[in-house]
Amino acid sequence: MLSIKNLHASIDGKEILRGINLEVKTGEIHAIMGPNGSGKSTLSAVLAGKEDYEITEGSVTLNGKDLLELSPEDRAREGVFLAFQYPVEIPGVSNINFLKTAINEIRAYKGQTPMEAKDFLALVKEKQKLVELDGKLANRSVNEGFSGGEKKRNEIFQMAMLEPKLAILDETDSGLDIDALKIVAAGVNKLKSKDNATIVITHYQRLLDYIVPDVVHILYKGKIVKSGPKELALELEEKGYDFIKEEVGA
Amino acid sequence: MANEILEEQISGEYKYGFVTDIEADNAPKGLNEDIIRFISKKKNEPEWMLEYRLKAFRYWQTLEEPHWAHVSYPKPNFQDIIYYSAPKPKVQLNSLDEVDPELLKTFEKLGISIEEQKRLSGVESRIAVDIVMDSVSVKTTFKETLSEKGIIFCSFGEAVQEHPELVKKYMGSVVPYTDNFYAALNSAVFTDGSFCYIPQGVRCPMELSTYFRINASGTGQFERTLIIADEDAYVSYLEGCTAPMRDENQLHAAVVEIVTHKNAEVKYSTVQNWYPGDKDGKGGIFNFVTKRGICLEDNSKISWTQVETGSAVTWKYPSVILKGDNSVGEFYSVAVTNNYQQADTGTKMMHLGKNTRSTIISKGISAGFSNNSYRGLVRISKGATNARNFSQCDSLLMGDKCGAHTFPYIEIKDKSGIVEHEATTSKIGEDQLFYCKSRGIDNEKAIGLIVNGYCKEVLNKLPMEFAVEAQKLLAVSLEGSVG
């Protein structure tokens, strides 16, 4: 489904991604771990289409389509979803209105008519339950005044509403209390199907107890330096990043 | 809601820019006493009205055009304007069948229904409309229904004929012709506008609305609106404006006066969408307007809500004189400027009575090469004990070639007065735009969403039908401004 080949990206002339290779198949969950500043958020922003980055080399395809050619909104319409590490506030725009706009834009792209109001409301209800999002939050302005954890949960709510093919969760677990973590993980698991895939970026192996990855990758200085089964996360937790540094001889 | 509306919008072009090809009855160009006599005669006015006009004209001749606003534009040539233009056939039609079909088409294109639709099982919200095309009022709907309650809603010209005592009593009582240059000019040459009187104890059962349209070229529009709410009366009044796209600058200089008696309330909402000129700043309306209300007696309330997206140059300060004790004045404004538009707008709240309160919420949005200024005065006079004002002026910048300015003036002559002023300036966030895009929403729609969100407090004050229109307008007028 997702195929990243030798991806190099830089910002202000500084190279941050230095040759990423990653293959994600439908039905899979991949975890990406790595020290602060290693380029995890950069990778997700580049995949979502943030224009600040310059792609100097490499390719990214989603189901055979050249993702790098597409505008950020078209990537979303093709099924890419990024749960932001730092979700953005949009004052005065209700969550509901925001999502309705998004859903109908995506539908229009696929040549479908706007969703009926009552179907939309039913969908909101259903997904709200799935991620146990307080009904009041759905009606409030997008992320405005939300607590850190509420913002994260709202990202998962949006993901549930938009039903993406490829979801990238950038540290969605950080800032969540243990109950919220379980709820969010349960949400992600329920949304998992054989037709979609998820990339989970995290610092903590704890999340991976709930969202069990097929593969764990370690990103270090803009490169994936090691990939392995979920036990790799445990090893990492135990030993810290030093053993990676030794292995790559940095 | 907003997104449904935004979806409908097809292009960012000024969509009201068409010209209707109807024969017009014009005065010759230029301004002198003969022209004023011509206008007065055309309107079959009584002698006192003509006298008033002439006094105003003579006074106007002694004045210099004002230049204190933060705008710059070529000085209008007052001798190069047609001061009277009436679509033929003439005014006062008895039924819709008599209206020129071209005119009907015009209003269809503008999306205004002048059919008096029947009340549908009592739920349909209805609006009575007065339509002013160039210099005359073309049609006022629902007049009979309203008159059953004693409400007078008619063209200004008709009021002069039918209700001279009311016009004499109130006209110029809030904005005297000596008020300023453009008020004097308007008092001399005003042609038509709306008149509205709500009698004691009556809550007007529907929105009253006037739709102003400049059509003929080379003309100016000088309308006059007078709204009076007698004791315990209430009315919500809406005003909309559009004009064709022309290379020339056309002058619009209106006067609006509102008077509220004891316990009365008037809500005045405007969606101003005069042609703003093209991308390079060519053409567009000069909009120099004096709007003022007076809370004449105790416990009365006047609120102005405006959404300003049009005009090349705007110069407008809807104000409230809070004379009655416990009276309330409100000003909610969204002013958008794009390309080379210039707006200098704000309000004056003059606290004279005790326990008077005023609220000012101003949202300025500038894009392109435009300049957007808020200018506001809050004055608490001696004896206005316990007066309170709260002002909030926010500016949103899109791009780095536009300007936003805030000129708050505060004069407190009574120690018990409390004035709070808050101001913010922000840039439309790249982060916000990217967030929207990452959810499948494109740039234009994202801007529409963000801007509508930013203006929500003001848009919420508009009657439903107008809010919809206003949201569309905001999105359209900012198209192509970022990214």
Ligand SMILES: Nc1ncnc2c1ncn2[C@@H]1O[C@H](COP(=O)(O)OP(=O)(O)OP(=O)(O)O)[C@@H](O)[C@H]1O
């Ligand atoms: N606009 C920018 N200009 C210069 N450097 C930048 C810019 N944006 C990101 N970087 C740098 O790129 C590197 C990677 O940042 P990124 O946010 O991708 O890290 P991360 O792996 O997500 O870290 P964390 O675990 O802290 O979230 C960092 O060193 C960061 O300082």
Ligand SMILES: [Mg+2]
């Ligand atoms: Mg990060």
